[in-house]
Amino acid sequence: MSRLKRAQKSNLPEEIKAAAWRLIAAEGASALSLRAIARQLHITAPAIYNYFPRRDDLVTQLIIDAFTSFGNAQHAALTSIDPQDHVERLFQLGQAYRQWALDYPERYQLIFGTPIPGYVAPREQVMPAGVRSLSALVGVIETLRLAGKLNAPDFPKITPGFEETIAVWKSFGGQVDDLSLSVAILIWCRVHGLVLLEIGGSLPPFGADGAALYSYELNSINKQFIQE
Amino acid sequence: MSRLKRAQKSNLPEEIKAAAWRLIAAEGASALSLRAIARQLHITAPAIYNYFPRRDDLVTQLIIDAFTSFGNAQHAALTSIDPQDHVERLFQLGQAYRQWALDYPERYQLIFGTPIPGYVAPREQVMPAGVRSLSALVGVIETLRLAGKLNAPDFPKITPGFEETIAVWKSFGGQVDDLSLSVAILIWCRVHGLVLLEIGGSLPPFGADGAALYSYELNSINKQFIQE
DNA sequence: TGTACATCAGTGAACGCGCGTTCACTGATGTAC
DNA sequence: TGTACATCAGTGAACGCGCGTTCACTGATGTAC
Numbered sequence: 001m002s003r004l005k006r007a008q009k010s011n012l013p014e015e016i017k018a019a020a021w022r023l024i025a026a027e028g029a030s031a032l033s034l035r036a037i038a039r040q041l042h043i044t045a046p047a048i049y050n051y052f053p054r055r056d057d058l059v060t061q062l063i064i065d066a067f068t069s070f071g072n073a074q075h076a077a078l079t080s081i082d083p084q085d086h087v088e089r090l091f092q093l094g095q096a097y098r099q100w101a102l103d104y105p106e107r108y109q110l111i112f113g114t115p116i117p118g119y120v121a122p123r124e125q126v127m128p129a130g131v132r133s134l135s136a137l138v139g140v141i142e143t144l145r146l147a148g149k150l151n152a153p154d155f156p157k158i159t160p161g162f163e164e165t166i167a168v169w170k171s172f173g174g175q176v177d178d179l180s181l182s183v184a185i186l187i188w189c190r191v192h193g194l195v196l197l198e199i200g201g202s203l204p205p206f207g208a209d210g211a212a213l214y215s216y217e218l219n220s221i222n223k224q225f226i227q228e
Numbered sequence: 229m230s231r232l233k234r235a236q237k238s239n240l241p242e243e244i245k246a247a248a249w250r251l252i253a254a255e256g257a258s259a260l261s262l263r264a265i266a267r268q269l270h271i272t273a274p275a276i277y278n279y280f281p282r283r284d285d286l287v288t289q290l291i292i293d294a295f296t297s298f299g300n301a302q303h304a305a306l307t308s309i310d311p312q313d314h315v316e317r318l319f320q321l322g323q324a325y326r327q328w329a330l331d332y333p334e335r336y337q338l339i340f341g342t343p344i345p346g347y348v349a350p351r352e353q354v355m356p357a358g359v360r361s362l363s364a365l366v367g368v369i370e371t372l373r374l375a376g377k378l379n380a381p382d383f384p385k386i387t388p389g390f391e392e393t394i395a396v397w398k399s400f401g402g403q404v405d406d407l408s409l410s411v412a413i414l415i416w417c418r419v420h421g422l423v424l425l426e427i428g429g430s431l432p433p434f435g436a437d438g439a440a441l442y443s444y445e446l447n448s449i450n451k452q453f454i455q456e
Numbered sequence: 457t458g459t460a461c462a463t464c465a466g467t468g469a470a471c472g473c474g475c476g477t478t479c480a481c482t483g484a485t486g487t488a489c
Numbered sequence: 490t491g492t493a494c495a496t497c498a499g500t501g502a503a504c505g506c507g508c509g510t511t512c513a514c515t516g517a518t519g520t521a522c
Contacts, residue, residue, distance in 0.1 A: 012498085028345040030258045033475060046477080047499045055476065114342035114428070117256040156440030185436045186422075186445065193421020194414075200342070208413045212384030217414065224448060240465085261508060274510080275466045283509065 013051040015041055020062055025106035029116050059119050064129045066107035071133035073100040086144045087222050093137055094218040097191050105199040131169055142180040151227040152183050187221055241279040243269055248290055253334035257344050287347050292357045294335035299361035301328040306364060314372045315450050321365055322446040325419050333427040370408040379455040380411050415449055
């Protein structure tokens with residue numbers, strides 16, 4: 001019987017993660033439970049322990065997978081665009097950001113939304129995928145700066161004392177200027193705010209159209225930060 | 229004994245809410261439980277039912293209180309500023325927004341962050357306080373527009389189909405133009421993104437200084453939307 | 457002033473529930489001879 | 490080819506826990522006579 005099931009379910013760890021995503025999508029990240037996953041897959045909860053020694057290990061894997069998926073979408077958005085067409089690159093990157101969030105709101109919530117109570121992400125495991133996911137944006141800004149077209153006068157400096165964390169960032173993300181990194185973070189904050197409100201369903205009560213508002217915002221960003 | 233306790237605790241409903249806020253601050257909104265509240269107050273859980281017939285009623289009250297506190301902070305920020313000094317009004321409103329969020333991150337999370345799983349806010353109860361809390365910003369933008377100084381060319385129109393919800397908004401927030409409302413929402417999205425990342429502790433890993441970044445953003449908003 | 461009674465805030469036991477995790481087990485498969 | 494054995498993914502019972510909610514109750518207070 002157990003063998004029979006294994007034949008049907010060729011890849012149980014993947015099925016466990018898929019069920020976890022379904023649950024997070026349906027009930028929210030804090031409703032994730034091993035027993036609910038087991039119920040979905042018609043197995044018993046202890047079976048999951050063969051693949052994920054603790055519940056938190058599963059969550060960590062989900063976060064890493066989400067960052068990877070998000071990072072892939074970001075980098076994919078840049079292929080087939082002229083590397084010197086800064087306006088278009090930044091715009092398409094922004095659109096890809098929102099599209100990924102709309103496609104996988106549960107993943108977006110898990111990596112950028114409110115953390116699961118009681119869960120602490122192990123930084124050294126999650127950081128590489130997290131940094132890579134945002135490196136597309138940082139790279140575009142850095143290219144812009146190197147081309148002498150980054151318009152950000154009087155931009156606030158990086159806080160003293162955080163040089164070490166920046167060093168960590170750089171070790172994953174390659175060479176990057178402090179200013180480019182800061183501008184990228186600000187842009188990230190802007191799109192994050194819009195996206196979070198849209199996937200949280202907070203815009204409709206105000207009659208706002210997510211797509212239109214978002215495109216407007218991307219154009220604002222372009223106008224503000226790209227020279228000429 | 230029970231009477232003795234009531235003498236000590238002059239206002240149990242208020243104490244219950246205060247304990248709830250403490251719990252939300254410490255463990256997150258989804259960790260809120262009647263039993264944990266009762267434990268903090270050295271009473272038994274059923275005692276809470278005398279004041280809040282269901283757990284969700286308590287949550288609703290907390291949300292309304294938070295919106296009210298937030299709304300007060302917003303409106304207070306505008307007193308003692310020249311009504312025609314649009315730049316300063318918008319800037320101070322923005323600073324008050326962030327300051328309130330930093331002072332009461334748990335309240336901010338509850339009303340603007342990820343919703344509590346399984347809880348659905350009764351709109352007719354929450355809407356008045358919610359609308360009032362954002363009406364300060366909408367009012368400033370509307371004043372700006374009426375003075376002929378709102379700079380928002382080609383701003384995306386309100387989505388057709390949401391006119392009704394806008395009507396509801398207007399019924400609480402007074403006369404307001406669609407454009408003013410839309411611009412206010414976009415500004416709200418921007419500050420929301422920054423504030424959420426800051427109180428979520430997501431900025432330090434990137435070496436970003438919340439205060440400086442936020443002020444920069446407020447100035448960007450002023451430059452973009454206020455003419456002359 | 458004294459007594460009988462109504463009120464009602466808070467108690468403590470109990471309900472059924474779902475959770476993470478442990479444990480000894482089973483039984484199909486693969487392997488060594 | 491046949492047999493004995495090791496492996497190991499998955500089972501099912503059990504643990505202790507915290508939760509929301511119910512229920513009959515208690516006992517101090519306020520009130521009517």
